[in-house]
Amino acid sequence: MPLRETEAIVLRTYRLGEADKIASLFTRQMGRLRAVARGALRPKSRYGGSLEPLSYLRIQLFERENRDLLQLNSVELAESFFSMQADYQVQLAAQYLAEVGERLLPEHEANERTFRLFLAVLRALKTSKEVNRPLLYFNYWMVRLGGFLPNLATCASCKRAFGDEGGFYSRGSESLLCRDCRHPGGLRIAGAVLSMVRASCHQPLEKWLEAEKAPPGCREARHFFEEIIESHTEKRLITRQMMGEEV
Ligand SMILES: [Zn+2]
Structure with missing residues (x-):
């Protein structure tokens, strides 16, 4: 499957092994799905701090053959709702x-x-x-x-x-x-x-x-x-x- 671009709202993330995260996403173009963010738990991860619950993102996803989970290729923050954490x-x-x-x-x-x-x-x-x-x-x-x-x-x-x-x-x-x-x-x-x-x-x-x-x-x-x-x-x-x- 080729690379897919979509907008997404992060519903939840959880750890996968030592360095990866799984993100549960509600995407605009593909509905709700789960994707792996490789290396997301590493200090200098390419996802930065954008992979937080309820962030609104622009993402690229790709699917590898014979794998259930999609992979997150890139993530760009479209809108942050982080300020809500204050209340x-x-x-x-x-x-x-x-x-x-x-x-x-x-x-x-x-x-x-x-x-x-x-x-x-x-x-x-x-x-x-x-x-x-x-x-x-x-x-x-x-x-x-x-x-x-x-x-x-x-x-x-x-x-x-x-x-x-x-x-x-x-x-x-x-x-x-x-x-x-x-x-x-x-x-x-x-x-x-x-x-x-x-x-x-x-x-x-x-x-x-x-x-x-x-x-x-x-x-x-x-x-x-x-x-x-x-x-x-x-x-x-x-x-x-x-x-x-x-x-
Ligand atoms: Zn009645």
């Missing part, structure tokens, strides 16, 4: 993006809209230092683009409109139900919050952040979508627990 909550939020990306993005499947979503949310976290709106936006679109957005207007069982009361969800389910159909112990999400999500997430994130304050219910809605993501992947999100309930 612990923002840093955790960025790590949350990477974790959800690794869980939800299919391998070797390019997805331009999701790639643009990642960039928009990373930039929003970096410039606004706010967590709730960027993460709600991210969750909503990851679920929607992933094809498992619950119906936010009507009950999944009896199809009745939610109205002001809203819908109920329970852990392990991916749908919203009305009061009559809900499972015991289901949590309510108010009608006003569901309307806010529909209105707010259907505009560019940048524009939404121009409004000074996050609307009420943002955090609650964000947590609701986190439940949906955990139900869908059948696994608890580590970064979600690290962020805690207070954020």
